[in-house]
Amino acid sequence: MGDLKRLHSLLKEIDDMLASCMRCGMCQSVCPVFGQTLNEGDVARGKIALLDGLSQQLISDAQGVQCKLENCLLCGSCSANCPSGVKATDIFLKARAALTEYNGLSAVKKAIFRGTLTHPGLFNRLIDVGARFQGLMTRKANAYHGTSCAPMLSSILGNRHIVPLADRAFRKTHPFLDTPAGSSGLKVAFYPGCLVDKMYTGIGDAVIKVLRHHGVGIYLPENQGCCGMPSLASGDTKSFEKLVSHNLETFSGSHFDVLVTPCATCTATLKKVWPMMAENLGMKDQARIEAFSRKVMDINQFLVDKVGVRPKDALGDTAVTFHDPCHLGKSLGVFSQPRALIQASGKYRIKEMKDANTCCGSGGSFNLQHYETSTEIGQKKRNNIVATEAPIVATGCPACMMQITDMLSSKGDNVRVKHSIELYAEGL
Amino acid sequence: MKKNSLVGAFKELLGAENVMESETDRMNYAYDAAVLAPVLPGLVVRPRKTEDISGILRLCNENGIPVTVRGAGTNLSGGTIPSMGGLVMLTNGLQRIIEINEADMYAIVEPGVITAQLATEVAGKGLFYPPDPGSQAVSTIGGNVAENAGGLRGLKYGVTKDYVMGMEFYDAGGTLVRAGSKTVKCVSGFNLAGLMTASEGCFGVYSQLTLKLVPPPAAAKSMMAIYDSVDKAAETVAAIIAAKIIPCTLEFMDNFTIRTVEDFAKAGLPTDAKALLLIEVDGHPAQVAEEADQVETICRANGATRIQVAQTAEEKNKVWEARRAALSSLAKLRPTTVLEDATVPRSRIPDMVRGLDAIAERHKLTIGTFGHAGDGNLHPTILCDKRDREEWHRVEKGIEEIFELALGMGGTLSGEHGIGLAKAGFMEKEVGRGSMEFSRKIKRAVDPKNILNPGKIIGG
Ligand SMILES: Cc1cc2nc3c(=O)[nH]c(=O)nc-3n(C[C@H](O)[C@H](O)[C@H](O)COP(=O)(O)OP(=O)(O)OC[C@H]3O[C@@H](n4cnc5c(N)ncnc54)[C@H](O)[C@@H]3O)c2cc1C
Ligand code: SF4
Ligand code: SF4
Numbered sequence: 001m002g003d004l005k006r007l008h009s010l011l012k013e014i015d016d017m018l019a020s021c022m023r024c025g026m027c028q029s030v031c032p033v034f035g036q037t038l039n040e041g042d043v044a045r046g047k048i049a050l051l052d053g054l055s056q057q058l059i060s061d062a063q064g065v066q067c068k069l070e071n072c073l074l075c076g077s078c079s080a081n082c083p084s085g086v087k088a089t090d091i092f093l094k095a096r097a098a099l100t101e102y103n104g105l106s107a108v109k110k111a112i113f114r115g116t117l118t119h120p121g122l123f124n125r126l127i128d129v130g131a132r133f134q135g136l137m138t139r140k141a142n143a144y145h146g147t148s149c150a151p152m153l154s155s156i157l158g159n160r161h162i163v164p165l166a167d168r169a170f171r172k173t174h175p176f177l178d179t180p181a182g183s184s185g186l187k188v189a190f191y192p193g194c195l196v197d198k199m200y201t202g203i204g205d206a207v208i209k210v211l212r213h214h215g216v217g218i219y220l221p222e223n224q225g226c227c228g229m230p231s232l233a234s235g236d237t238k239s240f241e242k243l244v245s246h247n248l249e250t251f252s253g254s255h256f257d258v259l260v261t262p263c264a265t266c267t268a269t270l271k272k273v274w275p276m277m278a279e280n281l282g283m284k285d286q287a288r289i290e291a292f293s294r295k296v297m298d299i300n301q302f303l304v305d306k307v308g309v310r311p312k313d314a315l316g317d318t319a320v321t322f323h324d325p326c327h328l329g330k331s332l333g334v335f336s337q338p339r340a341l342i343q344a345s346g347k348y349r350i351k352e353m354k355d356a357n358t359c360c361g362s363g364g365s366f367n368l369q370h371y372e373t374s375t376e377i378g379q380k381k382r383n384n385i386v387a388t389e390a391p392i393v394a395t396g397c398p399a400c401m402m403q404i405t406d407m408l409s410s411k412g413d414n415v416r417v418k419h420s421i422e423l424y425a426e427g428l
Numbered sequence: 429m430k431k432n433s434l435v436g437a438f439k440e441l442l443g444a445e446n447v448m449e450s451e452t453d454r455m456n457y458a459y460d461a462a463v464l465a466p467v468l469p470g471l472v473v474r475p476r477k478t479e480d481i482s483g484i485l486r487l488c489n490e491n492g493i494p495v496t497v498r499g500a501g502t503n504l505s506g507g508t509i510p511s512m513g514g515l516v517m518l519t520n521g522l523q524r525i526i527e528i529n530e531a532d533m534y535a536i537v538e539p540g541v542i543t544a545q546l547a548t549e550v551a552g553k554g555l556f557y558p559p560d561p562g563s564q565a566v567s568t569i570g571g572n573v574a575e576n577a578g579g580l581r582g583l584k585y586g587v588t589k590d591y592v593m594g595m596e597f598y599d600a601g602g603t604l605v606r607a608g609s610k611t612v613k614c615v616s617g618f619n620l621a622g623l624m625t626a627s628e629g630c631f632g633v634y635s636q637l638t639l640k641l642v643p644p645p646a647a648a649k650s651m652m653a654i655y656d657s658v659d660k661a662a663e664t665v666a667a668i669i670a671a672k673i674i675p676c677t678l679e680f681m682d683n684f685t686i687r688t689v690e691d692f693a694k695a696g697l698p699t700d701a702k703a704l705l706l707i708e709v710d711g712h713p714a715q716v717a718e719e720a721d722q723v724e725t726i727c728r729a730n731g732a733t734r735i736q737v738a739q740t741a742e743e744k745n746k747v748w749e750a751r752r753a754a755l756s757s758l759a760k761l762r763p764t765t766v767l768e769d770a771t772v773p774r775s776r777i778p779d780m781v782r783g784l785d786a787i788a789e790r791h792k793l794t795i796g797t798f799g800h801a802g803d804g805n806l807h808p809t810i811l812c813d814k815r816d817r818e819e820w821h822r823v824e825k826g827i828e829e830i831f832e833l834a835l836g837m838g839g840t841l842s843g844e845h846g847i848g849l850a851k852a853g854f855m856e857k858e859v860g861r862g863s864m865e866f867s868r869k870i871k872r873a874v875d876p877k878n879i880l881n882p883g884k885i886i887g888g
Pocket of ligand 1: 539635888
């Protein structure tokens with residue numbers, strides 16, 4: 001346990017953000033976790049009240065508060081719908097950092113974040129080893145989805161239907177690229193993100209194919225690191241800051257107009273969370289992060305808004321339903337572009353599901369800590385997907401893809417889970 | 429509530445998972461939407477079936493534990509701020525819609541049903557539940573009945589009390605009481621359902637509510653009328669009513685609110701307008717067409733500088749989006765938002781708006797005013813920072829003067845948000861000594877140990 005005075009002063013720093021919550025309770029209508037538990041402590045208003053209570057020393061149970069804060073998907077539904085403009089997820093990230101500093105980081109998380117994630121080289125090698133041995137640990141769960149269960153790891157993973165690690169990581173097939181702008185006159189830096197690098201390499205291939213097709217120059221540096229969201233969500237600012245500087249360094253090697261990612265979470269983190277958390281860093285770093293974050297863009301948005309990809313006049317025959325990742329829709333306001341991209345393929349037409357923009361229940365490590373709630377939320381999404389009768393569900397975030405695949409696979413639904421960029425790339 | 433055996437008794441009754449005793453859990457039920465200090469309860473319980481309410485009340489009554497029932501906690505008057513160390517009873521485990529009867533047009537629901545969900549279910553059966561408080565996406569029917577909540581449609585369709593046909597509730601000792609009936613007419617006995625409506629959890633705990641449903645209007649037409657003076661807008665309101673037209677909605681917005689909404693929501697509002705009215709008429713298509721024409725003529729005759737009649741559903745939605753954005757736009761300006769709901773006879777609206785301006789100036793306060801012009805129910809919204817002591821002191825003075833102003837015009841302290849803790853101290857000024865005494869006598873008779881939401885409405 002840390003210094004209580006220090007905790008109070010850290011919480012005082014977010015006092016203005018806390019004060020803007022008027023306790024109207026309107027966030028109850030959109031919070032997926034509250035929808036399951038009906039507990040005030042699980043909705044933004046309740047969490048903010050707890051932080052306020054802690055900072056004003058009305059209550060003393062810092063561990064209890066941290067526990068409530070962790071029962072949150074960081075999906076941003078509350079912020080997106082708050083009449084008072086409360087930036088709830090920003091508050092939660094800052095508060096998690098303060099509480100972790102006070103309560104301490106668990107040994108397991110320390111090992112994961114400080115021991116491996118912050119050392120991209122080591123992390124990559126570990127995963128490569130994992131990929132080679134995963135066959136021993138798992139057994140096939142669903143042939144259609146190519147998913148497995150991991151009975152030996154059931155204490156951590158439950159009976160999830162997991163998507164296997166790629167045989168060959170994306171960075172091995174595409175170690176380095178630095179090509180000049182072509183017909184588009186644009187050059188992008190490409191940040192695939194961990195899940196694309198290690199699991200969904202097809203998405204990375206699709207991005208490269210599409211960028212080349214449209215004459216966009218690509219800078220793909222080696223030795224990219226995690227965006228830092230997992231560490232930050234666990235309140236580990238040290239690891240987060242290390243990863244930020246690592247990545248800034250990695251991408252400083254070439255000029256580019258835009259940095260694109262096919263992962264909604266990475267996009268939102270690089271674009272919005274980095275500058276938000278940069279306050280604690282020096283002025284020079286702040287300015288660097290500012291300049292970097294301004295360039296970050298979701299791949300769908302880039303193709304539609306910058307390259308000018310348009311839906312075909314005659315739409316394709318195959319129905320695709322699209323799930324809006326929270327970090328894409330609610331956080332970045334990107335709704336129309338992935339749909340436009342899918343309909344630009346010539347093969348597909350969008351068939352909307354009910355509540356396309358509600359959370360799928362993944363929430364990064366939330367899924368590990370609260371699998372039951374996560375699954376209950378995920379099953380609602382699954383039901384909405386299946387009800388459209390579309391043979392394909394597309395989305396814009398590999399983490400959502402994992403979650404949705406688990407939901408569909410465990411129910412035995414034959415619905416393909418795809419990234420929008422993969423569908424568009426098929427038609428080229 | 430330190431006694432462990434008592435907590436054990438609640439656990440036995442409800443199951444441990446429905447009893448919360450940790451500090452954080454209790455802190456989560458220490459406040460509501462009112463700008464008042466939180467008070468930590470001693471225990472929080474969640475009945476999962478309505479019969480459990482009986483057992484909870486019996487235990488509380490026997491042990492003299494104060495009980496505060498909580499729906500969604502959206503009331504703006506501190507009605508769900510518990511007594512120190514008391515018990516909070518959550519109703520959100522009681523969310524069943526028991527029956528929607530199309531033949532006799534009523535619905536029977538448990539108290540924790542969300543208002544908007546009921547409205548949607550009912551609409552799905554081709555019927556209409558009109559009360560639509562701004563909080564309907566989260567507020568509960570129990571909370572609506574206990575506060576007698578109103579909404580945008582109050583002028584024509586009335587408020588929650590006009591839809592309460594009957595109810596079942598548990599009294600302080602945990603005995604089940606039935607009131608009202610499923611019939612449209614019913615005069616058997618005292619009007620207990622009437623007494624229980626707006627009782628803010630002080631007389632008993634609803635376990636089941638029978639609500640009247642009506643046929644939905646076949647058509648509706650909306651418009652926005654723009655004015656260069658508040659008086660002209662207010663005269664329009666009076667003239668519309670005098671012409672014997674009752675719009676379903678007749679909303680007002682002052683210049684400050686218009687400018688703020690425009691800043692945030694970019695709804696295309698005229699920022700130089702001194703006031704605007706948002707008007708909707710509904711009913712039979714022919715009648716709607718005729719009334720809309722009449723309303724338009726009256727607006728012009730009373731000096732509207734411009735009138736925009738919504739031609740499409742999209743335009744109609746735009747009109748209402750502007751109104752819906754009022755509170756949220758104002759709320760974004762400063763950390764603390766104090767939403768009042770002083771209400772005056774509608775002919776006094778210009779005086780009230782002028783008076784509010786004077787109060788704002790006198791105490792150097794920022795006040796945006798919008799609200800239900802048709803029923804005189806205005807929402808002066810004070811924007812401030814509660815942490816600034818000096819400013820908060822001025823706000824408290826301002827609030828007091830708003831109450832005095834409204835009462836001086838023959839108005840009321842609260843058009844719809846309830847009295848709770850926030851206004852209990854002002855009650856006697858409005859209703860007089862006799863009324864307070866009578867209310868206290870009833871309270872003593874039905875709740876001799878004063879365990880049901882003590883301190884609310886009548887103080888003490
Ligand atoms: C943004 C916003 C907009 C609003 N707009 C409006 C509006 O347009 N019109 C309006 O009238 N109000 C409005 N309100 C106020 C509030 O939403 C209403 O008073 C609503 O009826 C409260 O419902 P609730 O479920 O939140 O009740 P709570 O706040 O939880 O409880 C209110 C009272 O009801 C009692 N109660 C709850 N359930 C029971 C039960 N089963 N038995 C006995 N007593 C019970 C409680 O003890 C308490 O005294 C608004 C509030 C907000 C925050
Ligand atoms: S976070 Fe926003 S929506 Fe939720 S209670 Fe606070 S002000 Fe209301
Ligand atoms: S971020 Fe999502 S899960 Fe967390 S409180 Fe907000 S709405 Fe709920």
